[in-house]
Structures are given as structure tokens and as C-alpha cells.
Amino acid sequence: MIKHLLTLIWNRKKRSVLLIIELSLAFLILFSVFGFVLYNMDNYKTPLGFDTENIWMASLRMNSDPDSAERVETKALLLQSLRQIPEISEVSYSNPVSPFSGSTWQTSTIDNGFEMDVELAAADLNNDKTLGLNVVEGRWFNKEDKSAKYRPIVINKKMRMAYWPDSTAIGRIIKLNGESKIVGVIDNYKYHGEFSEEKNVVISLFAEHSDQNPTLIIRLKDGFDPTIEQDINRIIQQTTKGWKFSIENLESKRKFLNVDYWIPMVVLGSISGFLIFNVALGLFGVLVYNIKKRRGEIGLRRALGANPKSISNQFIFEILFLTSISILIALFFAIQFPIMGFFDVDTSLYIRAMFYSALVIYSLVLICTIYPSIQAARVHPATALHEE
Numbered sequence: 001m002i003k004h005l006l007t008l009i010w011n012r013k014k015r016s017v018l019l020i021i022e023l024s025l026a027f028l029i030l031f032s033v034f035g036f037v038l039y040n041m042d043n044y045k046t047p048l049g050f051d052t053e054n055i056w057m058a059s060l061r062m063n064s065d066p067d068s069a070e071r072v073e074t075k076a077l078l079l080q081s082l083r084q085i086p087e088i089s090e091v092s093y094s095n096p097v098s099p100f101s102g103s104t105w106q107t108s109t110i111d112n113g114f115e116m117d118v119e120l121a122a123a124d125l126n127n128d129k130t131l132g133l134n135v136v137e138g139r140w141f142n143k144e145d146k147s148a149k150y151r152p153i154v155i156n157k158k159m160r161m162a163y164w165p166d167s168t169a170i171g172r173i174i175k176l177n178g179e180s181k182i183v184g185v186i187d188n189y190k191y192h193g194e195f196s197e198e199k200n201v202v203i204s205l206f207a208e209h210s211d212q213n214p215t216l217i218i219r220l221k222d223g224f225d226p227t228i229e230q231d232i233n234r235i236i237q238q239t240t241k242g243w244k245f246s247i248e249n250l251e252s253k254r255k256f257l258n259v260d261y262w263i264p265m266v267v268l269g270s271i272s273g274f275l276i277f278n279v280a281l282g283l284f285g286v287l288v289y290n291i292k293k294r295r296g297e298i299g300l301r302r303a304l305g306a307n308p309k310s311i312s313n314q315f316i317f318e319i320l321f322l323t324s325i326s327i328l329i330a331l332f333f334a335i336q337f338p339i340m341g342f343f344d345v346d347t348s349l350y351i352r353a354m355f356y357s358a359l360v361i362y363s364l365v366l367i368c369t370i371y372p373s374i375q376a377a378r379v380h381p382a383t384a385l386h387e388e
Contacts, residue, residue, distance in 0.1 A: 023326035030357035033272045049188025051132035055250040058216040078239045090130040090219040095122040098215040099191045100253045111175035119199045122206040130219045138170040138184035150181035156189045159200035195261040283368045323365045
């Protein structure tokens, strides 16, 4: 059977080669699109690890006054003033590496006996309650940590699983910009956004005397009056006395950032759909043309006793065999991505992208083959041989 199919393909090698190239290119394009979409959707399914509803963030830019004591006093006074507003549930500070800020602070070290790549952030004692962080091991920072021997840090679960999968991380002393002690582990912390890949995150205690421009995080109670934003603006302006600041709603920022990922996926999906539609039209036309050119062959086979089902199956098997050759050729190029490690993604993502691409191609071919194969089965032997 295979030998017979190869012979038929070889006898029409010009048309067969063009069809193989077309299907192979369609597979590779689908493979790229599926890989991109699956990567983003895998990241999207991972929880953010913090709340966005009813949360506002104010990016504060302190003035150039070198008096750090005055800055500390101003920041403390601002917290106290905001906590007096009944609609505000929690208030806290973090450094500029905060949710959806676009800021990143990366570092790496081999001082612990292995390579460690992490992203650093800083938060105060109340940040877990303000953002709704889920502490799964140990605890969040407390007042005693301010005078602790080792710098206290909280890590995310991804980091714990990456470096200490079979043991607890609580109480470990690691060398990371000095000696630090892990006091807690939070579940997730995807502060770059829902479609971003979660990184190994280390959160240290935000120093009150820090010269970094702080980020003020405000959690409002359910059912708050929208005009509360005006009161928050007024209090910040009056308390900071000249500091520049900007306020954003965390939920609105999340939706805005997601648009930057949805648009490319929709565009690529639309382009791929248009490509598949054109491939389907071309394939359908080729199959209909082949049947017309092979009416004599069909009539002869019917005259020799072949039933309509065998005629229909022959055309289906021919195109499926040709499709399999096309996919095998395309797989040779697609499999180079996981082998060569072009992108730092899990191999299973490539496998899923290959599977879905092959599934779409085979489904497309079967749909386009059904009608022409039925038409071939309906050819009457006497009519076909008379025409021949």
C-alpha cells in the first residue's frame, strides 16, 4: 500500500512537491503561533499571588533635600494621615520594584555553592496585608526583624522549589548582598503581570531611612466612594509638601498591561486563520482537479470491481500520506528548537505546539478531502470510460 502511494506521488511529483512545501510551511507557522500562545497562556494560568481589586498605588518622588530624618518623618506622617480615612483598610510602603511598575532589580551569586539568579524587591511590615500576599511557610516580617542579626528576607515558592525542593527554606542563612535569613515563603508573586513568567523573588524589609523613592500601596474597603481618590491626592500633597507623585488603580493597570499581550495573540491568530483558509482553498482545488484528471483511472478501477468506498478511501489515504510526509519534514526543523535550546522554555511546550499544529493540519486535510473523495466514489465506470 505504501509503495503504491509513493508511486502515485512520484508520478505527480511536481504537484506533490508544491503541496508538501505548502503544508510544511503551514505547519511551521502554526507551530510558531501555538508556541507563542501556549507560552503566554501557561503564564496566565499561574496566579498573580496578590490582590488588585480596590488597591491604589502612588509612586512618590522625594525632593532633593538631603535631610533623611525629615524624609522618614514625612513618610511616617503620611501613613498615619491615610489610616485615619475610614474607607482605607490598609496602607504600606514598598520600593519601586512593585506590582506592574515595570521596574526590575536582578542579581546573581555563586557564594552559596551554586548559581542563584533572583529578582529583588522590598516591602514594609504591613505589605502582606495590603496586597493580600499568601504566606505558605514561616511568617511575614515583624518589628523584631528591624534589629535582627541577619537581614530578614521572604522568598516566593518558586524560588524555594528551585533551590530547596526537598527541605524547608525557613531559617536558612544565604549570602545575597550580605548574609540574609529566610523567615517566610509566599505562594506566588508575579509583579510583572499575569502573562509574565514568574521569577525567583526575594523580598527584603523596606528600610524606613531608605533614600529610594517609595511606592505607597493603599487598600480600600469594599463599596468605597469613588471620590476618595481626591481625598488621597489632597492628603499626599499636603503631607509631602512638594514631593511629586502619581496615583494608579492596580486593577486598571492590570487590564491595561494585559492588552499588550492579547493584541499580538489575536493578530497572530487572525493571520494564521487567514493562512489556513487559503491553504484549505488551494488544497480543495487541487483535489477536485486531480479527480477530474483521473476520471479514467477511477472508471477503470470501478470496472474491475472496486466499490465506491475503496475509491473514496484511496483518495483520503493518498492525501493523508502526503500530509504525513509534509509534517515529518516540518518536524525536522521544528524539533531543532528544543534540541538547540533557542528559548528558555520547557520542552513540553514545544511538544504541545507540535501536537496541536499537526492536529490542525490533519483536520484541515480531512475536511478538504471529504467532498472530493465522495465525488470520486460517485463516478460511474461507463461514463468515465466513455469520456476517456
